[in-house]
Amino acid sequence: MRRPNEIAKDEASMATLAELTSVFEGIASMRISQTKTQVLESTKFFDELWKIYTQLRVDSLFSFGRDEGQNNRVVIDKELFIIITAEGGFSGDIDQKTVEAMLLQYDAEKNDIIVIGHHGAMQLSQRGISFRKYYKLPSNDRNINVEPIIKEVQQYRRSTVFYQEYVSLMDQEPKHISLSMAVKSVGSGNERLDEVISEQNYIFEPTSFAVAAHLERSMMKIAMSQLILQSKLAQYASRFRAMSASHQRADEETADLHMLYNRAKRGVKDERLKEIINGMKKSKKAAV
Amino acid sequence: MSDEPHTEQHNSTSTPNKGEQVEGKATVLVKVYAPSHVYFEGEAYSISAVNQTGNFDILPQHHNFITLLVPCDVIVRAPTHEEKIRIQNGIMHVKADKIIVFLDV
Numbered sequence: 001m002r003r004p005n006e007i008a009k010d011e012a013s014m015a016t017l018a019e020l021t022s023v024f025e026g027i028a029s030m031r032i033s034q035t036k037t038q039v040l041e042s043t044k045f046f047d048e049l050w051k052i053y054t055q056l057r058v059d060s061l062f063s064f065g066r067d068e069g070q071n072n073r074v075v076i077d078k079e080l081f082i083i084i085t086a087e088g089g090f091s092g093d094i095d096q097k098t099v100e101a102m103l104l105q106y107d108a109e110k111n112d113i114i115v116i117g118h119h120g121a122m123q124l125s126q127r128g129i130s131f132r133k134y135y136k137l138p139s140n141d142r143n144i145n146v147e148p149i150i151k152e153v154q155q156y157r158r159s160t161v162f163y164q165e166y167v168s169l170m171d172q173e174p175k176h177i178s179l180s181m182a183v184k185s186v187g188s189g190n191e192r193l194d195e196v197i198s199e200q201n202y203i204f205e206p207t208s209f210a211v212a213a214h215l216e217r218s219m220m221k222i223a224m225s226q227l228i229l230q231s232k233l234a235q236y237a238s239r240f241r242a243m244s245a246s247h248q249r250a251d252e253e254t255a256d257l258h259m260l261y262n263r264a265k266r267g268v269k270d271e272r273l274k275e276i277i278n279g280m281k282k283s284k285k286a287a288v
Numbered sequence: 289m290s291d292e293p294h295t296e297q298h299n300s301t302s303t304p305n306k307g308e309q310v311e312g313k314a315t316v317l318v319k320v321y322a323p324s325h326v327y328f329e330g331e332a333y334s335i336s337a338v339n340q341t342g343n344f345d346i347l348p349q350h351h352n353f354i355t356l357l358v359p360c361d362v363i364v365r366a367p368t369h370e371e372k373i374r375i376q377n378g379i380m381h382v383k384a385d386k387i388i389v390f391l392d393v
Protein backbone atom coordinates (compact mmCIF):
# COMPACT_ATOMS: atom_id res chain seq x y z
CA MET A 1 0.00 0.00 0.00
CA ARG A 2 1.25 3.52 -0.85
CA ARG A 3 2.14 5.88 1.96
CA PRO A 4 -0.27 8.81 2.61
CA ASN A 5 2.43 11.49 2.11
CA GLU A 6 3.24 10.08 -1.36
CA ILE A 7 -0.46 10.17 -2.28
CA ALA A 8 -0.74 13.72 -0.87
CA LYS A 9 2.09 14.80 -3.20
CA ASP A 10 0.29 13.28 -6.19
CA GLU A 11 -2.95 14.95 -5.12
CA ALA A 12 -1.23 18.33 -4.90
CA SER A 13 0.27 17.86 -8.41
CA MET A 14 -3.11 16.87 -9.80
CA ALA A 15 -4.76 19.90 -8.14
CA THR A 16 -2.13 22.15 -9.81
CA LEU A 17 -2.93 20.49 -13.16
CA ALA A 18 -6.64 21.09 -12.57
CA GLU A 19 -5.94 24.78 -11.85
CA LEU A 20 -3.72 25.07 -14.91
CA THR A 21 -6.30 23.52 -17.26
CA SER A 22 -8.89 25.81 -15.70
CA VAL A 23 -6.71 28.85 -16.52
CA PHE A 24 -6.21 27.64 -20.14
CA GLU A 25 -9.95 27.06 -20.38
CA GLY A 26 -10.56 30.64 -19.21
CA ILE A 27 -8.02 32.08 -21.67
CA ALA A 28 -9.54 30.10 -24.56
CA SER A 29 -13.02 31.30 -23.59
CA MET A 30 -11.83 34.94 -23.50
CA ARG A 31 -10.11 34.58 -26.90
CA ILE A 32 -13.32 33.06 -28.36
CA SER A 33 -15.31 36.10 -27.28
CA GLN A 34 -12.69 38.56 -28.65
CA THR A 35 -12.32 36.74 -31.98
CA LYS A 36 -16.11 36.47 -32.43
CA THR A 37 -16.41 40.25 -32.08
CA GLN A 38 -13.53 40.68 -34.52
CA VAL A 39 -15.18 38.40 -37.10
CA LEU A 40 -18.42 40.41 -36.84
CA GLU A 41 -16.62 43.78 -37.24
CA SER A 42 -14.65 42.49 -40.20
CA THR A 43 -17.81 41.14 -41.87
CA LYS A 44 -19.50 44.55 -41.52
CA PHE A 45 -16.49 46.26 -43.11
CA PHE A 46 -16.47 43.74 -45.97
CA ASP A 47 -20.21 44.21 -46.58
CA GLU A 48 -19.82 47.94 -47.20
CA LEU A 49 -16.87 47.43 -49.51
CA TRP A 50 -18.69 44.63 -51.33
CA LYS A 51 -21.67 46.93 -51.92
CA ILE A 52 -19.41 49.39 -53.73
CA TYR A 53 -17.72 46.61 -55.71
CA THR A 54 -20.99 45.04 -56.91
CA GLN A 55 -22.22 48.43 -58.03
CA LEU A 56 -18.93 48.95 -59.85
CA ARG A 57 -18.76 45.66 -61.77
CA VAL A 58 -20.35 42.22 -61.74
CA ASP A 59 -18.72 39.44 -59.74
CA SER A 60 -18.41 37.03 -62.70
CA LEU A 61 -15.51 39.20 -63.82
CA PHE A 62 -13.63 38.46 -60.63
CA SER A 63 -10.01 37.94 -61.67
CA PHE A 64 -8.06 37.91 -58.42
CA GLY A 65 -6.97 41.53 -58.94
CA ARG A 66 -4.57 40.45 -61.68
CA ASP A 67 -5.66 43.07 -64.18
CA GLU A 68 -3.45 45.98 -63.24
CA GLY A 69 -0.52 45.72 -65.63
CA GLN A 70 -0.31 41.98 -65.13
CA ASN A 71 -2.01 40.75 -68.28
CA ASN A 72 1.20 39.22 -69.62
CA ARG A 73 2.01 37.34 -66.42
CA VAL A 74 2.11 33.54 -66.80
CA VAL A 75 -0.49 31.95 -64.55
CA ILE A 76 0.45 28.56 -63.05
CA ASP A 77 -2.08 26.03 -64.34
CA LYS A 78 -2.53 24.30 -61.00
CA GLU A 79 -4.85 24.64 -58.07
CA LEU A 80 -3.29 26.12 -54.97
CA PHE A 81 -4.35 24.58 -51.67
CA ILE A 82 -4.02 26.88 -48.66
CA ILE A 83 -4.45 25.10 -45.35
CA ILE A 84 -4.97 27.05 -42.12
CA THR A 85 -3.95 25.27 -38.93
CA ALA A 86 -2.90 26.19 -35.39
CA GLU A 87 0.60 27.35 -34.55
CA GLY A 88 1.06 24.89 -31.68
CA GLY A 89 -0.25 21.42 -30.96
CA PHE A 90 -2.60 22.63 -28.26
CA SER A 91 -5.73 22.81 -30.35
CA GLY A 92 -7.39 19.42 -29.99
CA ASP A 93 -7.94 17.26 -33.06
CA ILE A 94 -9.30 19.88 -35.47
CA ASP A 95 -5.92 20.38 -37.29
CA GLN A 96 -5.59 16.68 -37.97
CA LYS A 97 -9.13 16.55 -39.37
CA THR A 98 -8.41 19.56 -41.65
CA VAL A 99 -5.18 18.01 -42.96
CA GLU A 100 -7.00 14.72 -43.63
CA ALA A 101 -9.81 16.57 -45.46
CA MET A 102 -7.24 18.31 -47.69
CA LEU A 103 -5.29 15.13 -48.44
CA LEU A 104 -8.49 13.46 -49.72
CA GLN A 105 -8.45 15.95 -52.62
CA TYR A 106 -4.69 16.37 -52.98
CA ASP A 107 -2.92 15.33 -56.15
CA ALA A 108 0.80 16.21 -56.28
CA GLU A 109 0.59 16.77 -60.07
CA LYS A 110 -2.34 19.15 -59.91
CA ASN A 111 -1.94 20.90 -56.57
CA ASP A 112 0.57 23.00 -54.68
CA ILE A 113 0.21 23.51 -50.93
CA ILE A 114 0.77 26.57 -48.77
CA VAL A 115 0.54 25.96 -45.03
CA ILE A 116 -0.44 28.54 -42.45
CA GLY A 117 0.38 27.37 -38.91
CA HIS A 118 3.27 25.26 -37.67
CA HIS A 119 1.08 22.38 -36.50
CA GLY A 120 -0.20 21.75 -40.04
CA ALA A 121 3.35 21.95 -41.47
CA MET A 122 4.48 19.32 -38.91
CA GLN A 123 1.57 17.03 -39.74
CA LEU A 124 2.27 17.24 -43.51
CA SER A 125 6.00 16.60 -42.95
CA GLN A 126 5.19 13.55 -40.84
CA ARG A 127 3.08 12.22 -43.73
CA GLY A 128 5.88 12.94 -46.24
CA ILE A 129 3.84 15.57 -48.13
CA SER A 130 5.91 18.49 -49.41
CA PHE A 131 4.51 22.01 -49.42
CA ARG A 132 5.51 25.12 -51.33
CA LYS A 133 5.58 27.57 -48.44
CA TYR A 134 4.86 27.80 -44.76
CA TYR A 135 3.62 30.92 -42.96
CA LYS A 136 3.21 31.40 -39.23
CA LEU A 137 -0.38 31.80 -38.08
CA PRO A 138 -0.67 35.48 -37.10
CA SER A 139 -0.68 35.79 -33.32
CA ASN A 140 -2.61 39.06 -33.57
CA ASP A 141 -6.32 39.06 -34.45
CA ARG A 142 -6.16 42.59 -35.82
CA ASN A 143 -4.43 43.89 -38.97
CA ILE A 144 -3.57 40.45 -40.29
CA ASN A 145 -1.09 40.88 -43.15
CA VAL A 146 -2.16 38.45 -45.88
CA GLU A 147 -0.31 40.29 -48.68
CA PRO A 148 2.32 37.51 -49.22
CA ILE A 149 -0.40 34.86 -49.49
CA ILE A 150 -2.44 36.95 -51.93
CA LYS A 151 0.68 37.39 -54.11
CA GLU A 152 0.96 33.59 -54.26
CA VAL A 153 -2.76 33.22 -54.99
CA GLN A 154 -2.50 35.61 -57.95
CA GLN A 155 0.05 33.30 -59.58
CA TYR A 156 -2.38 30.38 -59.75
CA ARG A 157 -5.36 29.56 -61.93
CA ARG A 158 -7.47 28.55 -58.93
CA SER A 159 -7.09 28.58 -55.14
CA THR A 160 -8.90 26.64 -52.44
CA VAL A 161 -8.64 27.37 -48.75
CA PHE A 162 -8.98 24.56 -46.19
CA TYR A 163 -10.00 26.12 -42.91
CA GLN A 164 -11.79 25.38 -39.68
CA GLU A 165 -15.30 26.54 -38.99
CA TYR A 166 -16.66 27.39 -35.58
CA VAL A 167 -20.11 25.81 -35.38
CA SER A 168 -20.48 26.03 -31.61
CA LEU A 169 -18.31 25.90 -28.52
CA MET A 170 -18.37 22.12 -28.60
CA ASP A 171 -18.46 21.63 -32.36
CA GLN A 172 -15.83 22.66 -34.94
CA GLU A 173 -15.61 21.36 -38.49
CA PRO A 174 -12.94 21.30 -41.22
CA LYS A 175 -14.20 23.12 -44.33
CA HIS A 176 -12.88 24.19 -47.72
CA ILE A 177 -13.84 26.95 -50.13
CA SER A 178 -12.57 28.36 -53.40
CA LEU A 179 -11.13 31.80 -52.66
CA SER A 180 -13.16 33.58 -55.35
CA MET A 181 -16.25 31.81 -53.96
CA ALA A 182 -15.23 32.96 -50.46
CA VAL A 183 -15.30 36.56 -51.66
CA LYS A 184 -18.71 36.03 -53.28
CA SER A 185 -20.18 34.14 -50.32
CA VAL A 186 -19.04 36.75 -47.78
CA GLY A 187 -20.67 39.36 -49.97
CA SER A 188 -23.86 37.42 -50.71
CA GLY A 189 -27.03 38.99 -49.46
CA ASN A 190 -25.63 42.47 -50.01
CA GLU A 191 -26.12 42.60 -53.73
CA ARG A 192 -28.45 45.57 -54.04
CA LEU A 193 -27.60 46.77 -57.50
CA ASP A 194 -29.80 49.84 -57.09
CA GLU A 195 -27.17 52.11 -58.53
CA VAL A 196 -24.38 51.51 -60.98
CA ILE A 197 -21.09 53.20 -60.24
CA SER A 198 -19.57 54.26 -63.54
CA GLU A 199 -17.55 57.06 -65.06
CA GLN A 200 -20.90 58.63 -66.02
CA ASN A 201 -21.82 59.45 -62.43
CA TYR A 202 -18.53 59.18 -60.50
CA ILE A 203 -15.05 60.68 -60.58
CA PHE A 204 -12.35 57.98 -60.29
CA GLU A 205 -8.76 58.52 -59.28
CA PRO A 206 -6.46 57.22 -60.67
CA THR A 207 -8.84 55.26 -63.02
CA SER A 208 -12.00 53.18 -62.72
CA PHE A 209 -10.02 50.10 -63.79
CA ALA A 210 -7.34 50.63 -61.12
CA VAL A 211 -10.03 51.15 -58.46
CA ALA A 212 -11.86 47.95 -59.49
CA ALA A 213 -8.64 45.87 -59.47
CA HIS A 214 -7.67 47.35 -56.10
CA LEU A 215 -11.12 46.53 -54.69
CA GLU A 216 -10.80 42.92 -55.88
CA ARG A 217 -7.44 42.53 -54.18
CA SER A 218 -8.77 44.21 -51.05
CA MET A 219 -11.77 41.93 -50.84
CA MET A 220 -9.62 38.89 -51.42
CA LYS A 221 -7.36 40.05 -48.57
CA ILE A 222 -10.33 40.61 -46.26
CA ALA A 223 -11.88 37.26 -47.21
CA MET A 224 -8.54 35.54 -46.52
CA SER A 225 -8.21 37.37 -43.19
CA GLN A 226 -11.73 36.30 -42.30
CA LEU A 227 -10.97 32.66 -43.06
CA ILE A 228 -7.87 32.91 -40.84
CA LEU A 229 -9.96 34.53 -38.09
CA GLN A 230 -12.65 31.85 -38.41
CA SER A 231 -9.99 29.14 -38.16
CA LYS A 232 -8.52 30.79 -35.09
CA LEU A 233 -11.98 30.93 -33.55
CA ALA A 234 -12.47 27.20 -34.22
CA GLN A 235 -9.00 26.48 -32.81
CA TYR A 236 -9.74 28.42 -29.62
CA ALA A 237 -13.02 26.51 -29.27
CA SER A 238 -11.25 23.21 -29.89
CA ARG A 239 -8.64 24.17 -27.28
CA PHE A 240 -11.42 25.15 -24.89
CA ARG A 241 -13.06 21.75 -25.42
CA ALA A 242 -9.77 19.89 -24.87
CA MET A 243 -9.01 21.95 -21.74
CA SER A 244 -12.55 21.42 -20.37
CA ALA A 245 -12.15 17.66 -20.76
CA SER A 246 -8.66 17.76 -19.14
CA HIS A 247 -9.98 19.93 -16.31
CA GLN A 248 -12.80 17.49 -15.65
CA ARG A 249 -10.44 14.50 -15.72
CA ALA A 250 -7.97 16.29 -13.39
CA ASP A 251 -10.81 17.10 -10.95
CA GLU A 252 -11.98 13.47 -10.97
CA GLU A 253 -8.42 12.24 -10.48
CA THR A 254 -7.90 14.70 -7.57
CA ALA A 255 -11.08 13.40 -5.90
CA ASP A 256 -9.94 9.77 -6.38
CA LEU A 257 -6.49 10.57 -4.97
CA HIS A 258 -8.06 12.32 -2.00
CA MET A 259 -10.14 9.25 -1.23
CA LEU A 260 -7.04 7.05 -1.61
CA TYR A 261 -5.14 9.38 0.74
CA ASN A 262 -7.88 9.14 3.38
CA ARG A 263 -7.91 5.35 3.09
CA ALA A 264 -4.10 5.17 3.40
CA LYS A 265 -4.16 7.52 6.39
CA ARG A 266 -6.88 5.41 7.99
CA GLY A 267 -4.80 2.28 7.23
CA VAL A 268 -1.77 3.80 8.97
CA LYS A 269 -3.90 4.73 11.98
CA ASP A 270 -5.41 1.23 12.13
CA GLU A 271 -1.93 -0.27 11.92
CA ARG A 272 -0.71 1.89 14.79
CA LEU A 273 -3.80 1.08 16.85
CA LYS A 274 -3.20 -2.62 16.25
CA GLU A 275 0.44 -2.22 17.35
CA ILE A 276 -0.63 -0.38 20.55
CA ILE A 277 -3.26 -3.01 21.39
CA ASN A 278 -0.78 -5.83 20.77
CA GLY A 279 1.81 -3.99 22.91
CA MET A 280 -0.72 -3.56 25.69
CA LYS A 281 -1.70 -7.25 25.51
CA LYS A 282 1.97 -8.28 25.70
CA SER A 283 2.69 -5.98 28.67
CA LYS A 284 -0.50 -7.29 30.41
CA LYS A 285 0.69 -10.90 29.92
CA ALA A 286 4.16 -9.99 31.23
CA ALA A 287 2.61 -8.37 34.33
CA VAL A 288 0.51 -11.52 35.04
CA MET B 289 7.03 50.65 -36.52
CA SER B 290 3.40 49.57 -36.60
CA ASP B 291 1.35 49.98 -39.79
CA GLU B 292 -1.73 50.77 -37.72
CA PRO B 293 -3.22 54.20 -38.40
CA HIS B 294 -2.25 56.76 -35.79
CA THR B 295 -4.68 59.45 -34.62
CA GLU B 296 -4.23 62.92 -33.12
CA GLN B 297 -6.98 65.24 -31.82
CA HIS B 298 -7.00 69.04 -31.59
CA ASN B 299 -10.00 70.30 -29.62
CA SER B 300 -11.95 73.50 -30.14
CA THR B 301 -14.54 75.11 -27.84
CA SER B 302 -17.92 74.74 -29.62
CA THR B 303 -20.03 71.58 -29.11
CA PRO B 304 -22.87 71.45 -31.64
CA ASN B 305 -25.50 68.73 -31.98
CA LYS B 306 -24.84 66.03 -34.55
CA GLY B 307 -26.26 66.70 -38.02
CA GLU B 308 -26.85 70.42 -37.41
CA GLN B 309 -25.29 73.25 -39.33
CA VAL B 310 -22.69 74.93 -37.19
CA GLU B 311 -22.27 78.72 -37.51
CA GLY B 312 -24.10 78.40 -40.86
CA LYS B 313 -21.54 75.93 -42.19
CA ALA B 314 -22.75 72.78 -43.94
CA THR B 315 -21.32 69.45 -42.84
CA VAL B 316 -20.74 66.00 -44.30
CA LEU B 317 -21.07 62.65 -42.59
CA VAL B 318 -17.64 61.02 -42.27
CA LYS B 319 -16.63 57.50 -41.27
CA VAL B 320 -12.96 56.48 -41.24
CA TYR B 321 -12.47 52.85 -40.33
CA ALA B 322 -10.55 49.62 -40.74
CA PRO B 323 -11.85 46.04 -40.26
CA SER B 324 -10.71 46.17 -36.65
CA HIS B 325 -11.30 49.76 -35.57
CA VAL B 326 -13.40 52.88 -36.21
CA TYR B 327 -11.09 55.93 -36.17
CA PHE B 328 -13.72 58.60 -36.75
CA GLU B 329 -17.46 58.66 -37.21
CA GLY B 330 -19.55 61.80 -37.25
CA GLU B 331 -20.20 65.18 -38.82
CA ALA B 332 -17.34 67.20 -40.29
CA TYR B 333 -16.86 70.43 -42.24
CA SER B 334 -14.31 68.84 -44.53
CA ILE B 335 -11.81 66.04 -44.95
CA SER B 336 -8.34 66.20 -46.50
CA ALA B 337 -6.20 63.37 -47.82
CA VAL B 338 -3.64 62.52 -50.51
CA ASN B 339 -3.99 60.33 -53.60
CA GLN B 340 -1.68 59.68 -56.58
CA THR B 341 -2.53 63.10 -58.02
CA GLY B 342 -1.73 64.97 -54.81
CA ASN B 343 -3.47 66.66 -51.86
CA PHE B 344 -7.21 67.16 -52.03
CA ASP B 345 -10.10 68.33 -49.82
CA ILE B 346 -13.68 67.10 -49.81
CA LEU B 347 -16.30 69.67 -48.83
CA PRO B 348 -20.11 69.38 -48.65
CA GLN B 349 -21.87 69.06 -52.03
CA HIS B 350 -18.88 67.25 -53.55
CA HIS B 351 -19.49 65.16 -56.69
CA ASN B 352 -19.58 61.34 -56.31
CA PHE B 353 -15.96 60.25 -56.04
CA ILE B 354 -13.88 57.11 -55.49
CA THR B 355 -10.13 57.30 -55.00
CA LEU B 356 -7.21 55.19 -53.81
CA LEU B 357 -5.32 56.90 -51.00
CA VAL B 358 -1.54 56.85 -50.63
CA PRO B 359 0.37 57.03 -47.28
CA CYS B 360 -0.62 60.35 -45.72
CA ASP B 361 -2.38 62.09 -42.85
CA VAL B 362 -6.16 62.09 -43.31
CA ILE B 363 -7.42 65.26 -41.64
CA VAL B 364 -11.06 65.38 -40.54
CA ARG B 365 -12.29 68.86 -39.55
CA ALA B 366 -15.13 68.12 -37.14
CA PRO B 367 -17.13 70.92 -35.46
CA THR B 368 -15.61 70.06 -32.07
CA HIS B 369 -12.09 69.16 -33.04
CA GLU B 370 -9.69 68.37 -35.82
CA GLU B 371 -8.60 64.76 -36.12
CA LYS B 372 -5.42 63.68 -37.87
CA ILE B 373 -5.24 59.99 -38.84
CA ARG B 374 -1.95 58.71 -40.23
CA ILE B 375 -2.63 56.00 -42.83
CA GLN B 376 -0.65 53.64 -45.06
CA ASN B 377 -3.35 53.06 -47.66
CA GLY B 378 -7.10 53.24 -48.14
CA ILE B 379 -10.08 53.76 -50.38
CA MET B 380 -12.28 56.86 -50.13
CA HIS B 381 -15.89 56.78 -51.29
CA VAL B 382 -17.87 60.02 -51.50
CA LYS B 383 -21.56 60.04 -52.25
CA ALA B 384 -24.37 62.41 -51.29
CA ASP B 385 -22.43 64.20 -48.51
CA LYS B 386 -21.44 60.86 -47.01
CA ILE B 387 -17.73 60.02 -46.96
CA ILE B 388 -16.41 56.58 -46.09
CA VAL B 389 -12.68 55.95 -45.84
CA PHE B 390 -11.78 52.25 -45.81
CA LEU B 391 -8.35 51.79 -44.24
CA ASP B 392 -5.88 48.87 -44.42
CA VAL B 393 -7.26 47.66 -47.75
